[in-house]
Amino acid sequence: MTRLDDRQILTAEITEACAAGARLAPALGLAGIDVRTFQRWRDGDGQVRADRRPEAVRPPPSHALSEAERARIVELFNEPRFASTPPARIVPTLADEGVYVASEASFRRVLRDPGQMRRRGRARPLRSAGLPSTQVATAPGQVWCWDVTFLKAQVQGRWFYLYLILDL
Known part of the structure; x- marks a missing residue:
């Protein structure tokens, strides 16, 4: 634009x-x-x-879910048997029972509106990894770094291993 x-x-x-x-x-x-x-x-x-x-002005698509269908999805999602189940497992479970309400993507889209697409279940929520600790060397021999590198040889299938240990 x-x-x-x-x-x-x-x-x-x-x-x-x-x-x-x-x-x-x-x-x-x-x-x-x-x-x-x-x-x-x-x-x-x-x-x-x-x-x-x-x-x-954009009219809603003709195949959009009605309010009754959206309410049915939220109702199913909040049933006690699906209390700790994500949509990826609810939809196949319902399909095994012969019930089709909507696709998994529709479940996610409908449940995102009322704010119900959060972590479900007994597992702990994901924690973000903290910043890596920094090492400070004030004198020689305090902090060591190491690495192993594979170097190609002239003969196919042979390698040299370079072990490198450095004093930070």
């Missing part, structure tokens, strides 16, 4: 270039704009108009 002020600047510069003798298509090609896009930016008076996509 190009902002209105950027559109106005580009349109003014391209119009100025065309008035100076440049052809429209190469000038638009230099700016990276298609001819049809340039035509769409301008209305009948020659004024530049803003992008109308953000305020466009």
Whole structure:
């Protein structure tokens, strides 16, 4: 999406270039704009108009879940037997019983709205790993580093092992 002020600047510069003798298509090609896009930016008076996509009215798709179906998903999700079960296991369990309510993705999408897509179950929540501890050496022989590297030999399938130990 190009902002209105950027559109106005580009349109003014391209119009100025065309008035100076440049052809429209190469000038638009230099700016990276298609001819049809340039035509769409301008209305009948020659004024530049803003992008109308953000305020466009978009009807819900015909296959969208109804409010009753969404309520059924939330109700199933909150049943005691599924208290500690994620949607990835609820949907197959229901399928084994011969019940199909919605796909796993629909379960996740519906449950994200009321804020119910959190960790479920008895397992502890994930902890983020803390920052690694830094080692500070104030004298020789206090902190040592090591690494093992495999180096190819001239013979196929043979390796040299380089063991490297350094005093930090």
